[in-house]
Amino acid sequence: MDKSKLDLADKSKILCRTLLENDQTVPQDSLFRDDIFESTCRRVEDRNEARVLRDITPLVVPPAEILAIYGDARLDCLVESINEGWNNSIPVIGTRPQPDYSAGFKREAFTEDQLNKLSPFIGDWINGDLSYFMGAYNMYFPFLTCEVKCGAAALDVADRQNAHSMTIAARAVVELFRLVGRESELHRQILGFSVSHDHCSVRIYGHYPVVGENDTKYYRHPIRKFDITELDGREKWTAYKFTKNVYTLWMPNHFEMLCSAIDQLSPGYDLDAPPLSEKSGLSQALSSCQLPDSDVDSGAEVPATPDTSFTEQGAPKRRRRKADG
Numbered sequence: 001m002d003k004s005k006l007d008l009a010d011k012s013k014i015l016c017r018t019l020l021e022n023d024q025t026v027p028q029d030s031l032f033r034d035d036i037f038e039s040t041c042r043r044v045e046d047r048n049e050a051r052v053l054r055d056i057t058p059l060v061v062p063p064a065e066i067l068a069i070y071g072d073a074r075l076d077c078l079v080e081s082i083n084e085g086w087n088n089s090i091p092v093i094g095t096r097p098q099p100d101y102s103a104g105f106k107r108e109a110f111t112e113d114q115l116n117k118l119s120p121f122i123g124d125w126i127n128g129d130l131s132y133f134m135g136a137y138n139m140y141f142p143f144l145t146c147e148v149k150c151g152a153a154a155l156d157v158a159d160r161q162n163a164h165s166m167t168i169a170a171r172a173v174v175e176l177f178r179l180v181g182r183e184s185e186l187h188r189q190i191l192g193f194s195v196s197h198d199h200c201s202v203r204i205y206g207h208y209p210v211v212g213e214n215d216t217k218y219y220r221h222p223i224r225k226f227d228i229t230e231l232d233g234r235e236k237w238t239a240y241k242f243t244k245n246v247y248t249l250w251m252p253n254h255f256e257m258l259c260s261a262i263d264q265l266s267p268g269y270d271l272d273a274p275p276l277s278e279k280s281g282l283s284q285a286l287s288s289c290q291l292p293d294s295d296v297d298s299g300a301e302v303p304a305t306p307d308t309s310f311t312e313q314g315a316p317k318r319r320r321r322k323a324d325g
Contacts, residue, residue, distance in 0.1 A: 002219060002220070003219055003220070003221055003222075004188070004208075004210045004217070004219040006188055006210055007188070007221075008188055008189075008190065008206070008208060008221050009187070009188040009189055011189065012188065012189050012190040012206065012208065012221075015190060015250065016190070016206060016221070016223050018245070018249065019223075019242050019245040019246060019249065019250060020223065020224060020238070020242055020245075022241070022245050022249060023241065024240070024241040024244040024245060024248075026237045026240055026241065027059070030059055031055055031056075031059060032059045032233075032236050032237065034233070037233045037236060038229075038233075040055065040056075041199060041200060041228075041229050043055075044056060044199045045199045045200070047150075047199070048150060049100075049148050049149060049150055052148050052150065052197075052198060052199050053100055053148045056148075056197070056199055057100070057101060057146065057148055057197070059236075059237075059240055060146075060195065060197050060202060060228075060239045060240060060243075061101055061144075061146045061195050061197075061239065061240070061243045062240055062243055062244060062247075063080055063101070064078040064079075064080050064103045064247055065078065065079065065080050067244070067247065072247075072248070074247070074248055074251075074252065075247055075248075075251075077105055077106065077108075077109035077255060078103055078104070078105060078106065078109075078247070078251070079103070079104060079105065079106035079138055079139050080101065080102065080103045081099070081101070081102050081103075081135070081136045081138075081139060082100070082101055083098060083099075083100055083101075084098065084099075084102075084136045085097070085098040085136065086098065086099075086102075086134075086135040086136055086139075086142075086165070086168070087128060087136065087137060088125055088128065088129070088130060088131055088134040088135065088136065088137050089130065089131065089132075089134055089135050089168050090130045090131065090132055090168070091164070091168065092164055092167050092168060092171075093164065097135075097145075097161065097164055097165040097168065099145040099146060099147060099161070099162070099165050100146055100147050100148045101144075101145065101146040102135060102136070102139070102142050102144060102145045102146070102165065103142065103143065103144040103247075104135055104139040104140055104141050104142030104143055104144075104169075105139070105140045105141050105255065105258075106138060106139070106140070107138065107140065109140070109255070110140070110259070110262070113263075114259065114262045114263065116267065117262055117263075117265040117266075117267055118133060118140075118262060118265070121133060121179075122134065125137060132171060132172050132175045132176075133172050133175075133176065134172075135165075135168070135169070141169070141172050141173065141176075141258055142165070142168075142169045142172075142192070143169055143191070143192040143193065143246075143251065143254060144192060144193050144194070144195075144243070144246060145162050145165040145166055145169070145192075145194045145195075146162075146194065146195045146196075146197070147159075147161045147162050147194070147195075147196050148197060148198070149196070149197075149198050150198055150199070151198060154198065155196050155197070155198060155201060155203060158196035158197075158203075159194075159196050159203065159205075162194035162195075162196055162205065163194075163207075163220060165194070166192050166193075166194050166205075166207040166220070167207065167218040169191065169192045169207070170191040170192055170207050170208065170209050170218050171209075171216075171218065173186060173191045173258065174186055174191075174209050174211065174216055176258065176261050176262065177261050179261075179265060180261050180264040180265060182261060182264075183211050183216070184211055186208075186209055186211060187209070187210065187211040188208055188209075188210060189208055189209075190206040190207065190208045190221065191207060191208055191209065191254075192206070192207045193205065193206055193207065193223075193243075193246055194207065194220070195239060195243070197239070200227050200228055200229045201225075201226075201227055201228075202224070202225070202226055202227075202228060202238070202239045203222070203224075203225045204222075204223040204224045204225070204239060204242060205220045205221060205222055205223060206220065206221040206223055207219070207220050207221075208220075208221060223242075224238065224239075224242070226238065
């Protein structure tokens with residue numbers, strides 16, 4: 001939950017400015033319409049998270065699938081989730097994330113050959129096998145999460161939940177590139193984004209790895225923090241436009257990068273062979289990954305030493321999640 005002393009690579013800093021400054025179209029008739037914007041904010045300021053999620057979130061973080069339905073074919077490769085548990089992901093801590101909103105790539109975005117190459121690392125995803133590369137059961141390589149809270153102090157909790165989710169998301173890309181010997185390409189480069197907000201305050205972050213010779217640590221970069229009600233709502237569409245830019249400007253290049261690494265995977269891994277950790281070198285990768293000092297919180301008690309190595313999660317092999325209850 002902090003910036004690395006090495007900071008972002010210059011390329012990613014330029015990216016952040018582009019995503020903030022590039023203009024995008026916004027809805028003409030919505031609860032953020034100029035003549036009703038103040039009324040909207042007053043009506044939700046003392047309401048619960050469900051009300052904020054219903055009325056405000058789609059105008060802060062536009063849903064990718066709805067934009068696709070309305071005609072943006074570039075987003076047909078995406079899938080979103082609303083309050084769905086990332087039950088197919090290997091968590092950083094014991095509790096799996098459950099973002100209020102998240103976006104990633106759907107299975108149909110990849111070719112049959114790419115899915116075959118990913119299959120040994122995905123396992124039986126329908127029946128709950130855990131993987132580095134999945135979030136929810138239908139989401140590969142998530143890259144955006146949003147958490148909604150009520151009250152300024154609660155946004156700190158949202159930040160911690162987003163940090164957990166997006167560390168998992170960034171780790172997925174690092175582990176994929178580690179398999180093909182290209183992890184150094186990701187050093188200090190943003191691999192995903194998160195948004196924390198309540199009825200008026202918004203915090204936007206980028207998440208990135210620092211890849212060392214013997215370990216990888218994950219950090220976040222604050223991109224913008226602001227109040228949508230200030231200056232008569234001048235900033236009310238800032239997060240909306242930023243998110244659309246993530247979808248349309250950043251996501252296609254990110255997807256192309258993922259596909260280039262997947263295409264380099266060696267085919268023919270035997271799912272009945274010894275655990276993947278013993279065959280692919282992922283165990284070594286797992287033991288080298290660390291989360292820097294942070295208070296990652298997914299609604300459960302956090303270990304006393306939050307920067308513990310991921311090795312405490314066990315080897316990255318096919319595992320089934322415990323049944324609910």
